[in-house]
Structures are given as C-alpha cells and as structure tokens.
Amino acid sequence: MSDIDIEAFRAEVRQFLADTLTPDLLSAAALGFGISRKAGTAWHQALYKKGWIAPDWPVEQGGTGWTSRQQHVFSEELALAGAPMLMPFGLGMVGPVIYTFGTPEQQAKHLPGILDGSVWWCQGYSEPGSGSDLASLKTSAVRDGDHYVVNGQKIWTTNAHKADWIFALVRTDTDCKPQQGISFLLIDMKSPGLEVKPIVSIDGMHHLNEVYFTDVRVPVENRIGEENKGWTYAKFLLGHERTGIAGVARSKRAVAALKDISKNESDSSGGQLADSSDFMARLAAAEIKLDALEQAEARVVAQIEAGGHAGAAASMLKILGTEIQQDLQTLRVEAVAHYALPFDLALIRGESNEPPPGPDYAVSAVADLNFGRAASIYGGSNEIQRNVIAKAVLGL
Numbered sequence: 001m002s003d004i005d006i007e008a009f010r011a012e013v014r015q016f017l018a019d020t021l022t023p024d025l026l027s028a029a030a031l032g033f034g035i036s037r038k039a040g041t042a043w044h045q046a047l048y049k050k051g052w053i054a055p056d057w058p059v060e061q062g063g064t065g066w067t068s069r070q071q072h073v074f075s076e077e078l079a080l081a082g083a084p085m086l087m088p089f090g091l092g093m094v095g096p097v098i099y100t101f102g103t104p105e106q107q108a109k110h111l112p113g114i115l116d117g118s119v120w121w122c123q124g125y126s127e128p129g130s131g132s133d134l135a136s137l138k139t140s141a142v143r144d145g146d147h148y149v150v151n152g153q154k155i156w157t158t159n160a161h162k163a164d165w166i167f168a169l170v171r172t173d174t175d176c177k178p179q180q181g182i183s184f185l186l187i188d189m190k191s192p193g194l195e196v197k198p199i200v201s202i203d204g205m206h207h208l209n210e211v212y213f214t215d216v217r218v219p220v221e222n223r224i225g226e227e228n229k230g231w232t233y234a235k236f237l238l239g240h241e242r243t244g245i246a247g248v249a250r251s252k253r254a255v256a257a258l259k260d261i262s263k264n265e266s267d268s269s270g271g272q273l274a275d276s277s278d279f280m281a282r283l284a285a286a287e288i289k290l291d292a293l294e295q296a297e298a299r300v301v302a303q304i305e306a307g308g309h310a311g312a313a314a315s316m317l318k319i320l321g322t323e324i325q326q327d328l329q330t331l332r333v334e335a336v337a338h339y340a341l342p343f344d345l346a347l348i349r350g351e352s353n354e355p356p357p358g359p360d361y362a363v364s365a366v367a368d369l370n371f372g373r374a375a376s377i378y379g380g381s382n383e384i385q386r387n388v389i390a391k392a393v394l395g396l
C-alpha cells in the first residue's frame with residue numbers, strides 16, 4: 001500500500017473515531033482496565049459493527065485483512081484519540097489460541113462471543129510463587145472420567161470479577177520437567193467451587209483478583225489441544241500479549257497533554273511551568289526517547305510486514321515504552337504539584353458528581369503514577385525482558 005493510501009486510511013479511521021467516540025466513552029477510557037463492562041462492551045460493539053474489531057485475526061476468522069502498517073496506524077489513531085482500551089484477554093490472547101489450536105466445536109462455541117464482545121475472558125496464568133517462573137505453577141487438574149477436577153489458586157487475575165470465562169494453565173503431570181506437565185483449560189466462571197476475591201490496588205481501583213478453585217469440575221472437551229502440551233499454547237499466547245505494550249501513541253498523547261499542562265501550571269518560583277528549564281528539559285528528554293522508540297517500533301513493524309518476527313526487539317520495545325510511560329506519569333504529578341495531593345476515590349473512579357478541587361488532569365495523577373509501576377511487571381517483568389535480550393541478542 002502506498003503512502004497516499006495509508007494517509008487516506010488514517011483519515012478514514014480518524015473520521016470514524018470523531019463520529020463514534022462520545023464524551024461518555026472518552027471519560028470511561030480514563031479508567032483503563034477499570035472500565036465498566038457496560039462501557040467496555042459499548043466500545044467493543046461499535047468496532048465490531050464497523051468490522052474493525054479484530055484487525056490481526058485471519059480474514060476467515062473475522063479479521064480485516066489489513067497490512068501490518070494499517071494495523072499499526074489503526075491502533076495508533078485509537079490511542080491518540082484517547083479511545084477506551086479493548087480488553088485483551090479474548091481478542092488478543094485466548095481468541096488466537098482457540099482459532100489456532102482449538103477444535104471446530106471450541107471455535108464455534110467461543111469465537112463469536114469474543115468477536116462481538118458479549119463474552120468476557122480473564123487470564124489464569126500467575127499463581128502465588130509462580131509469576132516469572134510460570135512453569136512452576138501448582139494448580140492441579142486430575143482426570144475423573146470425562147472431567148478434570150481442578151484445585152488451586154490464581155492471582156493478579158485482571159477483571160476476573162467481570163469475566164464469564166477464564167483460560168487457565170493447570171498441572172496435569174508432576175512426574176516430568178515442569179513445562180511438560182501443564183495443560184490449557186477453558187473454565188466457566190460460574191462453575192461450582194470457583195471463587196473470586198478482590199485485590200484493591202494502590203490506585204484505589206479493583207481490577208485485580210485472586211481466583212480459587214476447589215474441586216471445580218471442568219469437562220475434558222474444554223481442554224485446548226493435547227494434555228500436557230499447554231506450555232506450547234501458553235507461549236504462543238504470550239507472544240501476542242507482549243506486542244503493543246510499548247504504548248507509543250498513548251505516550252505521545254501524554255506528552256502533548258503535559259505541554260498543555262505546563263502552560264496552565266506554575267513552577268516553585270511562581271513562574272509559568274512552560275518557562276521552567278528544568279521541567280521542560282526533562283519533558284524534552286522523555287519526548288526524544290519516545291521519538292527513538294517510535295522509530296524502533298516502525299522498524300519492527302516493517303520487519304513483520306516483510307514476513308519476519310519482532311523477536312527480542314519486542315522485549316526492547318516493552319522496556320523502553322514502559323520506562324517512558326513511568327517518566328511521563330512522574331512529570332504529570334510534579335506538574336500539578338499540590339493538586340496531586342487529594343486522593344478522592346470517588347473522583348478517580350468517575351463516581352462523583354462533585355467538581356474536583358483542581359484541574360481535571362490532576363484527579364488521577366497520583367493513582368496513575370502508582371498503578372503505572374505495574375507496566376514494568378506485567379506481560380513479563382522488565383528484568384525478564386532484559387534476560388531475553390541478554391540471551392537472544394548478546395548471546396550471554
């Protein structure tokens with residue numbers, strides 16, 4: 001596709017966003033993972049009706065047939081416009097696993113609900129003690145006729161309390177290397193013996209959970225692929241999870257917002273923040289890093305377009321992208337100064353009718369800074385990404 005076509009495509013996406021992103025959707029977007037199921041589904045269905053819900057799925061499964069570059073432009077425009085995030089667990093994670101490794105029955109049962117947004121999923125990988133070292137997971141699934149009986153605990157399960165189904169890694173064999181005794185199960189959240197307990201995170205929001213399994217009976221037909229081959233499907237899924245975490249467009253939006261904020265706020269000497277050489281130099285440094293990241297990401301997109309893979313570059317993009325996000329969150333807290341101090345949960349959660357004590361952009365500055373620490377942990381912590389680079393690039 002030529003540059004002119006790409007710009008025409010970009011204009012089409014922008015027009016759609018301008019027509020579709022209502023003020024309600026834009027304010028719901030500020031809640032990130034904390035978005036309500038109602039608002040999340042409304043946005044999902046707007047994209048579904050347009051035929052744009054699953055750009056990276058194969059066309060025969062409901063994909064758009066766009067090039068990697070078009071997909072990149074599309075997600076860039078969504079982020080620049082401040083669109084709500086789409087929950088990744090169905091579309092970006094278990095969906096590709098099901099259409100790649102699932103049976104025709106599993107595909108017929110689950111893919112339509114993932115595509116139209118009527119069924120929400122959550123990811124049951126991590127356990128207490130098994131995060132980075134995921135293969136050590138202990139939740140067991142013991143065969144009993146045509147069922148597995150599942151016992152154990154998952155943790156940090158994002159939006160488990162809003163989900164209809166969980167895809168879970170379970171141990172089906174202990175008498176082998178850890179990776180060789182894992183299976184991949186699809187489990188109905190309404191199953192007797194399955195219990196969800198909330199974890200309220202440092203931003204005051206409830207999007208994380210513990211999920212307990214006590215003698216939960218799961219039909220064998222809900223297993224993806226072969227028994228004890230779950231690690232293969234789990235790794236395939238993680239490859240999907242890590243793309244896009246760099247969040248370049250979201251950070252570009254944050255830089256633009258900070259430039260505006262700097263014109264409204266003052267520095268410690270009472271002058272305009274936009275004239276503070278210290279603050280503006282740090283903002284410029286973050287922007288320069290972001291420009292470099294954008295170029296690096298464009299190279300990776302071109303590589304994928306030419307039939308290659310992101311490889312270890314995905315780890316580099318994740319590290320740099322999350323570091324920049326955290327730098328920008330720090331700058332926002334500094335910029336709003338004392339307006340960052342009130343930590344009003346009702347305002348942060350969008351549940352208050354009272355006006356905030358300061359500007360709107362100050363309301364969630366501290367909550368975002370605090371929760372933003374998570375970005376260098378989930379999707380494989382940044383230390384683990386550095387290990388990947390050390391091994392795959394530096395050969396250490």
Ligand SMILES: Cc1cc2nc3c(=O)[nH]c(=O)nc-3n(C[C@H](O)[C@H](O)[C@H](O)COP(=O)(O)OP(=O)(O)OC[C@H]3O[C@@H](n4cnc5c(N)ncnc54)[C@H](O)[C@@H]3O)c2cc1C
Nearest residue numbers: 123124125126130131132156157158374377378379381383
């Ligand atoms: C906001 C949030 C949402 C999440 N959502 C989900 C979800 O929906 N589903 C799900 O299954 N999981 C989820 N997770 C869990 C996430 O995948 C894990 O937190 C992550 O894999 C790290 O595991 P851990 O917390 O057990 O930390 P650990 O693995 O115990 O790591 C602790 C520290 O040690 C470092 N470390 C560990 N091993 C090494 C090593 N080999 N080399 C160098 N440093 C190392 C880590 O980098 C980290 O700094 C979520 C986490 C967060 C924070």
